[in-house]
Amino acid sequence: MKTTPVRRTARVGVQLLVAAGGVVFAAVLAYAFLSALKPGGEVLSVPLHWWPSSFEWHNFARPFTEAAFSRYYLNSVFVGVSVTLLNIVTCTLAGYSFSKFSYPGRNTAFVVVLATLMVPLEVIYVPLYALVFDLGWVNSFAGLIIPAGTSAFGIFLMRQSIDSVPDELLEAARLDGAGVVRTLLTIIGPLVRGPIAALALFIFLMNWDSHLWPLLVASDDEHRTLPVGLAAMQANNLGASSVPMMMAAAVLALLPTIVLFLSLQKRFVEGVAMSAGLR
Amino acid sequence: MAIAATLAVVAAGSAACGGGSDDAAGGNVTITFWTHTHPPMIDLNKKLIAEYESKNPNVKIEYQTIPNTEFNTKMLTSLSTGAGPDIINMDDNALRGEYLPKRLLAEIDPKAFGKSSVGEVEADYVPGTLDGAKDAEGKLFGVPSEFNGTAFAINTAHFKDAGLDPAQPPKTWQQVVDYGKKLNAAGHKQAFNFLYLHSGWYSQNFQTLANQTGGSIVSADGKTANLESEGTKEALRLWVELARTSGISDPKSSSRDATAPFQDLASGTQSMAIVYPWSMDQIKESNPDTYKNLAVVPLPQPTATSTPVNRVYGYFWAVNNASKQKAEAWKFISYLASQKERWLTDVSFVQPVKGWETSAPAKAMPFIDVIAQSYGTGKYDQVGPHWAEVQDTIRDAVDAAVFDGKPVDEALREANEAVQRSIG
C-alpha cells in the first residue's frame, strides 16, 4: 500500500482534529464536574475560570444532607434494575417466540408491537394513569416498574439477534431432546449475550431518564426517582449559592449511567450492530 | 418472575373496578395534603402537622410537595380518576380557572371552624379577600393560606450612589425610567427588570400593569378576548418602554431561573423590582447583606394618583370533592388557619383576617404600612377556562414585543386571536 507523506500528514491532521472535537464534547461534562467543586460565587464568574480556587468537595455531600438524595438514588437504582431484569426476560422470550416459531397471528402481533414505537407516550398517560390507579399502584413501586416491564425496541432487538442464530443449531438441539426452554438457556442465551447486554444498558438508560411518568404516578418522597427528585430539588434550592450543589447533584445523577455505559460499550456496539441486521 | 407479574397484572386488571383510597375506617384517618414548594412554608407545615398529629393521635397527615410547574398536571391527572389528595393548597388562578369550574372542590364546612354558617367564617376576614376561592354563585371553597399584595423594592445603596434620595422613591413608571437612567450613569446597569420566568409570572406581571392602565385580558363576561383594547395595549407599551426602549436595563440579562425568582435583586445587581411580602423574606435569608439596603415602597403607577391600583393574589387551602374524609380534612385546615401569627412571623404569609395589620407580629414586620396599603388597593386577577393556554399566549406576546422588538399592536393582535381561540 502506498502512502505519500502528504497524505500521511493529512491523515494525522484529520485525526488530531477529531481528537480535539472529542475533547470539546467531553469538556461540557468536565465543566459540570469542576463547577460542582467551586465555591458558590465562582460558578458564573467573568472571565471564566475552569479551575476552582478551592476544591469544595463537601458540595457533593450537600445533596444528601440537604435533600433526600440517597432515597431518590436508591429508588432509581431499584426501579432501574427491576425494569431491566423484567425486560430481559420478557423481550428475550418474545424475541425467541417471534423469531423461531411459527403460529397464526405472530406477524400481526410483532407489527402491532412495533407500531407502538410511533405513539407519543405523553398522550397515553391519562388512560394509563387511570388504569394504574384502578390497580391500586399509585405511589408504589409496582406502578413504576410493571408498566415499563417490556419494550417494543427490546423485542425488536432480541428478535433480530435470535434470527441470526442458525436454525441448524436449534434443530440439532431438538434432536438431542432439548426442550424449548433448555434450548433458549443453553444454545441461544450464550450466543445473544451481547444483545442482551445492549438491551440491558438501553433499558436502564431509558429508565434512568424517565421523568414524566414517575412524576405522575409516584411523587411522594418515598417513591421519588432521581429526575423527579432533581426537579423538586431545583425548586427547593434558591439562590446562586445552590448552583454548585445542583451541579454536584447533576454529576452524581449522570455518573452511574456513564460508568455503566463505558464498561458495557463494546457489547452495546455489538448488540446494536446485530439488531441492525448487519450480520 | 415476569410471568408471575403478568398474571398479577391480568388478575388485578380484571378486578380493576374496585380500589381507591382507603376509607376512614375504625377511627384512624390518613389525610393527604399537597402543597407547592416554598422552603420556609414547607418547614412550618411540617411543624404544624407534627403538632396536629400529637394532639390527634388517630390522624395521620401525609404531606407531599410538588414543584409549581408540575402541580396542575399532577392534580388534574389524579383528580380525573377520582384520586388526588384530600387537601389542596393552590393559588386563586388555578382554583377559579380549573378546579371550581370542574366542580373538583368541596364547599367549606363551617362546623370545622366552630361556626354555624359560612357567613360567620367569612365575617372573620377582610371583605373581598376570600373572592379568590369563590365560584360564580359566590359559594366559598377555601380559606387563604397566604394573601399577597404587590409592592416595589428599591436598593437604597444604589440610590445613594446615583445621588437619589431613597426617601423619595419613584411614584410613577416614568419616574422609574428617569431614576433608572441616573442609576445607569452611576454604574448600576440593571436598574429595573421584570421577571421572565414561566408563563404564570408573565401573566401576573402583565395583569399588574393592566389593572393600572384599565386593560383586561378578556371581556367582563369572559367570552371575548380583549387584548386589543386601548388599556391593554397601554399595559404592554408600558412594559416595552420600561424593559426595552428606555434602555434602563437589558431584559436579556435578567436571570430566568424560576427557582430563584429574585436573584438579581438579591445579589445586588438589580436596583428596583416588583416584589411580594414573601420575596423579601427569601432575600433576607439568602442575601442578608443586600437585604439591609432594600426598602419596600408602594408600587409605581402610570400617573401620579391618589387612588393607586395593585394586584392581589392568594393561595387557599381547599378540600377535594372526592375526598372520603372531608370533615377531618376541614378540621386540619381549621387548625392550620388558626396559627395566623406563626404564618406571619415564620414565613411572612398574611392571613387576611380583620385587623391582621395591627396584630403584634404584623407590627414587627418591616414595611408593614406599605404592604397593608397594597392589600387595600388590590384587584384579583381575571381568570377563565383554559387559562394555562391564555397565559402561554401572553408570555409569547410579551416575549415577542420585549425581546424580539415586534410592534405592540401586532403582538397583541396575534395574541388576541389566539386567546379567542382558547376561550371560544
Next chain:
Amino acid sequence: MTAPTRPDQASPPAVNPRHRPSGAGIRRRRRVHRRDLLGALLSVPALALFAVFAIYPGLRVFYLSLFDYSLTAPPEFVGLDNFRFLATDPRFRETVLNSIFYTVGTYLPALVLALLLAIVLRRMTAGLGWVRLLYFLPVATSWVAIAVVWRLVLHPDGLLNQTLGLDVTWLSSSSSARWALVIMGVWKETGFFLILFLAGLARLPAEVHEAALVDGANAWQRFWRVTFPLLKPITAICTIIAVIRGFQSFSPQVVLTDGAFGTEVVNQFVYKTAFESARMGRASAVAVLMFALLIAVTMVQLRVFRREDS
C-alpha cells in the same frame, strides 16, 4: 448485501403472513405443532404487558380523538371536530414547523457528523482509541440531569459564550433559542449514531477497500464509490430512527426553554393541551395525526432507500 433489515416488516403491506423461519421446513408434523404452541406461549408475558399498558391506552387515544373530554367530565362525542380545529390552528401549525426545524437542525448535522467521525475513528491510529469514548459519553447522560448542566453552559456568562467570546442570550430570544436546542441536541445525539455507523463500518469487508486503493482512487472517491453505498442499510436505519426521535422530542424543550421563543414542539403541545388545558380529545387527535405522519414518513424513507438499492 443485506436488505435494509427488518423495520420494513413494521409496515403492514410488507408483511408476509406466511413468513416462516427458514428452518421450519425441516420440522415435522405433530411435534412441530406442540413446539410452536409452546413457542407462542413465550410471547405471552410481553404481549400481555403490551396489551394492558400500551395497546389499550393507545386505542383509547384513537377513540378519544373523536370526543371532547376534559378529564373530569364524561367524554362527549364530537366527530371530527378536533381534527377540524387543528387544521386551522396556528399554534399547532407552528409546533409542527418547530418539530421539523428541530429534527432537521439536530439530526442532519448529527448524522453527517457521526458518519464522518465514524470513518476517521474507525481507522484511528493506535493510542487514540479512547477518543471515541469521548463522543460516546453524552449518549449515557439523562436529559433532566444534563439540562441542569446545559442551562449553565448556555447562560449569558456561561461556558459557551465565554469560550467563543460571544454575547448571545441563548435561551431568551426567538433568533437563538431554537439553535440552543439544536446545539445541545447535536451534542447529545451524535454519539448514538456514531455507534450505529461504527457498527456498520465494522462489518464492511476489508478487501473492498484494498481493491479500491489499488485502483488508485483517492479518499473522497473511495468514500462515495465504495464505502457509502455499502453503508446504505445502516444509513437507512439511522435516518428512520432520527426522524422518530426528532419528532418525539419533548424533554429538551421542557427543561431548557419550556417552549418559549418559538421552541414549542408537537409533543409539548400534546402534553400541554392534555394535562394543562385538560383537552384530552384534542391532544389525542394530535397524537393520532403524529402517528399517521410517522408511519407515512417511515414508509417513504424505506421506499426511497430500497429504490436506490436496486
